[in-house]
Amino acid sequence: MKSSLAKSLCLGAVAVSFGAVATTMGPARTAAASSSAKIVSKAALGKNAQNVAVTGSNAIYTKPGTVRGAKLVASTRQVKKLAKSGYSKDYFRAYHMAVTNRGSVYYKIVSMNGKYRGYIYGGSTKGVLAGGIEVAETTKTATMPSRTTGFHLKNVNKNTLWTAPKNTQYKAHKVSLYGSNKHDTFTVSKAETKTREGTLYYYVTSTTDASIAGWIYAGKGYQNASSTSFGGLMVGEVDQTPTSDNSVKVVYRENGKSVGNATWVTAQANTHAGSRVDNAKNAAGTNLSDYVTAMTPSGYKATSATAVSSAVLGATYGNTVYVDVMSAATSQLQLTVDGVDNGKVAVVDGLSNGSKLSGKNLAMTLSTDAVQALSGKAGQLIGELNLTKVEIGINRGSISGTKTYKDQSGNLYHYDFVFDAGTFASSHKLAKYGDVLTTNFKATLVGGKATATANGGNWSVS
Incomplete structure (x- = not known):
């Protein structure tokens, strides 16, 4: 997903004098006529258009910033925020070049979401990005799953295929799924992660219609299970249409009031209404008890450790089980x-001390026990036991940062982090479920570009 600017673009002769870049001005102001530069050559980049990131050093204008009539599109302050963004939508596409009589090279750029469009200073050498923009790799190659065939779209009405992972290419768009259904199988041929978000995408192609192909969000990716779901994909047979002979309806209720429902369908043959479910499994290989737990509505949890097992005990086809949640x-x-x-x-x-980070800034993991310990009854104290589970569940040792920094000479660095667990549990003794818990890290600057991929995770504040 990367293209290179041709170094041999023929843009005509330019003067070798280097003019200063215009300073930031208000939206209604333009470059002063007495000091205005002139464009001496310009050209569309065509196939040499390139994905770029703003560096935060220069503003964006409707024309090259030193040219008369140039108006501000995004101030240096705004551009600095875009440079620090953790979202792909704030990458840009450079698609046009203009050179002034002062030897300054400007590129016309547009953000991936189309919000910002204009010219930004790009140095004094044609074809070499400098100044306000730099080359951007919007995606990184990821490890292919051990299995590449037999995938289904989890929901053809909701799970979207894209021509490129969303916002990693300008004008990336959804692929039509017309004619596709939940029984169609797909093959994976590529795997990539979005550089900023760290989210995983697979490139999939329908085995029945090769025109239905594109990138789909893959969650944590295929985990070598015979039946599982991840992101917008799933593996295994697809559930059949529920009937009174093959299904059990599940109703979740809080204080007697329904707050959600689901339907489990067996993969076992020749079942009949009224017969016991026992240890039967659905097409995904999940028994009724595990299915009920997995399908608990967002924002709720079972009222006790035995609430689910008690609800499904003796369940029969064609009937309804009621699960008490809070x-x-x-x-x-x-x-x-x-x-x-x-x-x-x-x-x-x-x-600096006090800087706030997220799972997008460092490749930190959290154990399953720790993630579970973060959820409980709204307003209830988390408790020392669960706080300790969180503390222990944060990976120890050196945790690699995912952002690359530069010194004034252009040398590359990144930070490594070490969790300071000394006071975590004791400083959150009065914390309740729903509160934000502060975790402190020591940061050490290390030479070299960051190579770790952010794992995001909904356990951290974005």
Whole structure:
């Protein structure tokens, strides 16, 4: 998904004098006529258009910033925010080049979501990105799943295929799924992660209609199970149409009032209404008890450890089981820098004490027990036992940062982090489910570009 700017673009002769880039001005102001530069050559980049990221050093204008009549599109302050963004929508596409009589090269760029469009200073050498923009790899190659065939779309009405992972290419759009259904199978041929978000996508093609192909969000990816679902895909046979002979309806209720429902359908043959379900499984290989747990409505959890097992005990086909649930809240972690070691290096926009991070900034994992310990009855104290599970569940040792920093000479660096568990449990003794919990990390600057991929996760504050 990357193209290179041709170094041999013929744009005509340009003067070798280097003019200063216009400073930030208000939206209604234009470049002063007495100091205005002139465009001496311009050209569309065509097939040499390129994905770029703004560096935050220059504003965006309707024309090259030093040219008379140039109006502000995005101030330097706004562009700095875009440069620090963790979202692909704030990447840009460079598609046009203009050179002024001062030897300054400007590129016309548009953000992936189309919100910003205009010219930005790009240095003084044609075909070499500098100044306000730099080359951007919007995606990274990911590990292919061990299994590549036999996938289904989880829901053809909701799970979308894209011509490129959303916002990683300008004008990436949805692929028509007309004629496709839940029984169609798909083959995976590529795997990529979005560089900023770290989210995984698979490129899939329908085995019955090759024109139905595109990128789909893949969640955590295929995990080598014979029957599972992940992102917009699933593996295994698809459930048949529910009838009174093959299904059980599940109703979730809080204080006697329904708050959600689901329907489990067996994959076992020759079942009949009134017969016991026992250990039968559905097409995904999930028994009734596990299905009921997995389908619990968002924002709720079972009222007790035995609520589900009691509800499904003796369940029969054609009947309804009732599961008592309660409103639940989930706490998130605010990852915070508490101590920075930059050595003797000064990097641009480096971290400082109190800097806030998220799972998008460092490749941190959280154990299953820790994730579960973050959820409970809304307003209830989390408790020392669960706080300790969270504390223990954060991976220890050095955790790699996912963002690359530069010093004034252009040398590349990244941070490694170490969790400071000393006071986590004791400082959150009065925390309740739903509260944000602060986790402190020591950050050490390390030479070299960041190579770790962010894992995101809904356990951290974005």
